[in-house]
Amino acid sequence: MFATLLRFLVALTLIATATLSGRAAQNASATRDQRASISFTLVTAEAGLQFHNVSGASPDKYMVETMGSGGLFFDYDRDGWIDIFLVDGGSLADRKVADTAHHKLYRNRGNGTFEDKTDAAGITHTAYGLGACSADVDNDGWLDLYITAFGPNVLYRNRGNGTFTDVTKGTGVGSASWSTSCAFGDIDNDGDVDLYVANYVEFSAQNNKFCGDVARKIRAYCDPHVYPGVSGVLYRNDGTGAFTDITREAGVQRTDGKSLGVIFLDYDADGWSDIFVANDRVPNFLFHNERSGRFRETGLLAGVAVASDGKARAGMGTDFGDYDGDGLPDLVVTNFDLETHSVFRNLGSGIFGDATAASGVGPATLPFVGFGTAWFDGDNDGDLDLAIANGHVLDNPGVFRAGARYAQRKLLFVNDGRGRLTEIGRSAGTGFEPERVSRGLFVADIDNDGDLDMLITNNGQTVDLLRNDSGNNGNVIVVRLVGAKGNRDGIGARLRVTSGAHSWLRDVRAGSSYLGQNDLRVHVGLGAATQVDVEVRWPNGVTESVKGVAANHIVTVSEGKGMTSRVPLAARR
Numbered sequence: 040m041f042a043t044l045l046r047f048l049v050a051l052t053l054i055a056t057a058t059l060s061g062r063a064a065q066n067a068s069a070t071r072d073q074r075a076s077i078s079f080t081l082v083t084a085e086a087g088l089q090f091h092n093v094s095g096a097s098p099d100k101y102m103v104e105t106m107g108s109g110g111l112f113f114d115y116d117r118d119g120w121i122d123i124f125l126v127d128g129g130s131l132a133d134r135k136v137a138d139t140a141h142h143k144l145y146r147n148r149g150n151g152t153f154e155d156k157t158d159a160a161g162i163t164h165t166a167y168g169l170g171a172c173s174a175d176v177d178n179d180g181w182l183d184l185y186i187t188a189f190g191p192n193v194l195y196r197n198r199g200n201g202t203f204t205d206v207t208k209g210t211g212v213g214s215a216s217w218s219t220s221c222a223f224g225d226i227d228n229d230g231d232v233d234l235y236v237a238n239y240v241e242f243s244a245q246n247n248k249f250c251g252d253v254a255r256k257i258r259a260y261c262d263p264h265v266y267p268g269v270s271g272v273l274y275r276n277d278g279t280g281a282f283t284d285i286t287r288e289a290g291v292q293r294t295d296g297k298s299l300g301v302i303f304l305d306y307d308a309d310g311w312s313d314i315f316v317a318n319d320r321v322p323n324f325l326f327h328n329e330r331s332g333r334f335r336e337t338g339l340l341a342g343v344a345v346a347s348d349g350k351a352r353a354g355m356g357t358d359f360g361d362y363d364g365d366g367l368p369d370l371v372v373t374n375f376d377l378e379t380h381s382v383f384r385n386l387g388s389g390i391f392g393d394a395t396a397a398s399g400v401g402p403a404t405l406p407f408v409g410f411g412t413a414w415f416d417g418d419n420d421g422d423l424d425l426a427i428a429n430g431h432v433l434d435n436p437g438v439f440r441a442g443a444r445y446a447q448r449k450l451l452f453v454n455d456g457r458g459r460l461t462e463i464g465r466s467a468g469t470g471f472e473p474e475r476v477s478r479g480l481f482v483a484d485i486d487n488d489g490d491l492d493m494l495i496t497n498n499g500q501t502v503d504l505l506r507n508d509s510g511n512n513g514n515v516i517v518v519r520l521v522g523a524k525g526n527r528d529g530i531g532a533r534l535r536v537t538s539g540a541h542s543w544l545r546d547v548r549a550g551s552s553y554l555g556q557n558d559l560r561v562h563v564g565l566g567a568a569t570q571v572d573v574e575v576r577w578p579n580g581v582t583e584s585v586k587g588v589a590a591n592h593i594v595t596v597s598e599g600k601g602m603t604s605r606v607p608l609a610a611r612r
Contacts, residue, residue, distance in 0.1 A: 041270050076512075077417040077424065077453060077463065079470030079493060079505040080461070086504050087152045088123070094139040094499035095167070098258065100244050100250070103131065103189045103217065107258045109170035109554025110496045112483035113182050114282075115160075115197060119606070121483045121558050123494060125502060126186060126612045129167035132242045140164050142186065147260070149269035151486060153504075161202045166191055170479070170554030173529045174223035174232045177280055182528070185223075186556070187236060190215035210281045216269050217242060222550025224303030224312040225531050226289075226328060231276040232526045232549065235291075235314055237298035239265035245562035252439070259433050263319045264301075268297040271316060290333045291326050298324075300357040302551045303531065304368065306341075307389045310580045315343065317354030317372050320387025321400045327389075340390075343370060343383045352378050353408075356480070356553030359545045360414030361385075362398070362423045363458030368544065369394070373409025373427055373553070376443065380404040380412075380427060384458075399451060400425070403462040407431060407447055409482030411553040415491050417451070419513035419564030421543060425452040425460055428477035428553075448472040449495065449525065470505030470607050483558030487609040489515040489591060491562055496554070514565040514590035516573070520547060523598040524579055528559050531578035538568035565590050573602075 070409070076082045092108045095101070110125040123145040123336035130136035131488055141164050145153035166188035191213040195203035207213040208494035216238040223232040240263050248266075273291050274282035286292050288442035291314070300317035311328040317352035318324065322344035325399040326334035337534040338344035345351050367385035374380050379401040384394035404427070418424070436443035451467045452460035464471045470493065479496035486492070486506070495503035516536060520529030529547045535576045536543045541561055541565050550556045565571060574584045585602045595604035 059303070061263060068570055071225075077451065077467035077509045079472070080468055080505045080508045081470045081503060082151070085151070085501060086136050087154065088145060088502055089155070090125050090502045091145050091407075092497060092499055092502070093127045093128050093130065093136065095128055095132060095136050096499055097130070097132035099132055099247060100258045100260045101131045101244060101247055102261050103435065104128075105220050105498060106218075106219070106239075106494050107169045107478060107498060107554065109220075109479040110481065110494060110502070111171050111173055112485075112494060112555075112558045113173040113184075113479050115144070115148065115182050115184070116147075116201060117181065120149045120487065121485050122147050123153060123174075123259050124171055124184065126171050126554065127164055127166040128169075129164075131167065137167070140168070147485060156201065156257065160194060160200060161204065165193065169218060172223055172550040174530055174549040176223070176232060177528045180527055183213070185221055185234065187218035187221050189217050191228075192218050192236065206280070206353060211284065212274055212282050214238070214272055216272075219299050220301045220550065220554050222301045222303050222529055222548070222556070223315070224549065225274075225526055226275070226312050226554060228311065228579050229278070230522075230525050230579070231278050232530055233276050234274040235283060235303070236272045236274070237268040237301045237316060238271050238305060239299065239319070239398050240297050241269055257438055259435060259437070259439065263297045266322065268294050270294045270299050271296065271301070285332070288332070290335065296324055297321055299355045300372070300553050302357050302359055303548060304359045304546070305531070305533065306368065306385060310576070312578075315357060315359070315370065317357045318351070319353050319355065320351060323353045323354050323372065325609055328520050335390070338464060339491070342391040342393065346378075346381055347395070351368060352381060355410045356412045356428075358412050358414050358551045359546065359548070360423045362414055362425070362454060362460070364422060366542070368377070368546065371412055371414065371425060372398075373412050376406055376408045378405075380407075380409045396533060398458060399460040403450065403452070407450065411495070411555075413480055413482050413552055413557060415482045416562065416564035417453070417491060417507065418509050419490060419515045421513065421541065421564050421566040421567070422454040422456050424454050426450070426480055426482070426493065428480035430476035430478065430498060441476045444474070446476050448474050449477060449480075468508065470503065472501070472610070475497065475500055475503065475576070478587055479553050479555045481552055481555050484517060484560070484562060487593060489517065489608040490607070514568055516571055516588060516590055517593040517608075518561040518563070518573060518594040519559075519593065519595045520561070520575065521595060521597040521603070522577065523578050524581075525598060529577065529598070530559070533576045534561050534563075535574040536563045536565075536571050538565060538571045541566070541568060560593070577606075584590040
């Protein structure tokens with residue numbers, strides 16, 4: 040019965056995908072005979088980012104050693120310039136190595152460089168760090184910081200004076216499991232942000248199993264199937280400075296998951312935040328918000344649990360965005376090599392079709408082990424491109440399969456304006472040249488010039504900061520939201536930006552990709568459009584509009600007040 044249902048759903052979604060892809064191509068508002076070039080320059084050293092991830096790699100091949108590290112973009116000091124936080128690892132095998140690990144907070148000076156503010160901020164390193172996410176958990180106007188780890192996790196409250204305070208003990212969010220990605224979202228539309236933490240497997244230094252080639256006595260990092268899964272945790276913000284674990288009562292207690300990526304998303308546009316979880320070697324989860332404090336797992340019925348062949352993939356990173364411009368945001372999930380990464384196209388009515396092949400993402404991703412990913416408009420032409428960070432989990436993959444590589448190149452897919460993606464990474468500038476053991480990938484406009492730059496975190500290596508030097512091919516609008524009745528940063532809000540017959544849909548999200556998050560500001564490439572209308576559907580369902588906003592500005596829209604600030608972009612390259 041299950042197999043029959045699965046085959047029926049696969050066939051249905053494939054037919055629908057083919058039909059709607061053709062319709063989207065016919066209805067595309069504009070096409071381009073030539074793709075605008077996208078170029079990124081590696082600027083890590085000149086920007087002052089002196090960070091080298093401590094993975095603690097050892098002959099014992101403790102599984103956690105190969106899975107990090109993460110980081111994020113956020114404006115922690117509210118000066119309008121996007122700062123960087125980087126998560127360091129540690130060591131399970133050597134205390135002295137573990138002591139060399141340090142998280143790093145870098146403040147953006149606004150001149151292309153960053154300064155290390157870690158010590159002044161009071162952020163210390165304790166457990167083996169993995170990822171991070173950020174939101175204003177107490178609605179005081181300052182972004183707080185949550186760090187996931189190989190137990191325990193930690194919450195730092197932003198005091199608003201450049202310093203942070205560890206408030207984990209009093210807030211109840213210090214999970215001691217092996218946590219990976221995290222995300223904030225308002226699940227009950229009560230005006231404060233809740234927290235989902237993805238957990239991986241039941242691994243410890245004491246139960247480290249031998250994996251690899253027994254006969255040749257060659258050890259390798261283990262596959263997740265050799266360890267039981269651990270349920271993720273959903274914390275409800277009580278509005279008092281503390282959180283309550285509601286995992287079981289909310290219906291998201293699932294020990295069959297081995298979770299690496301998570302994102303809050305309103306996939307059916309009903310105004311309530313749902314949760315998508317990317318699982319490793321087991322079906323993905325899609326938790327539909329039932330509006331009653333409970334969720335219903337709908338991954339299989341929605342078509343995102345498994346690939347088109349009915350098999351689970353090694354889901355790692357994930358993002359959500361309308362890449363084909365039909366007004367329905369779509370999913371991307373990165374997977375293992377020889378699997379292809381997955382694109383799930385939103386068909387409406389709560390159903391997705393596997394568009395991996397139709398989108399052009401399939402064959403190009405086949406040789407790669409993918410982690411961080413982002414839908415983003417790299418050339419400001421109005422459609423979403425796709426970036427993917429890759430790197431194997433085995434540090435000796437060639438021993439087990441000829442030609443496999445630990446360090447791998449990043450992928451960059453440019454959108455042709457009709458939802459067809461072509462990989463151009465080899466010609467995308469110095470930022471995409473190095474082969475690295477990459478994990479996190481995050482986007483933000485670090486120099487406020489209107490194009491999206493990129494941060495790549497690498498396992499056991501230095502970090503990569505990529506400046507977008509594409510020449511600002513199109514116009515752009517950058518929108519910052521300030522909530523009043525809802526959460527202060529408008530997390531969960533949906534924006535519709537319109538110019539004539541053109542319309543762009545974007546969401547505000549706190550946590551995506553793998554082990555981190557992008558800038559909370561909404562970036563919309565406009566192509567040739569010089570003026571737009573901005574409609575905001577706030578998390579509480581209230582909609583307000585701002586008319587006639589001039590392009591090439593950073594604008595602030597405050598709930599109930601409309602546009603309260605408009606700042607021209609910095610000098611454009």
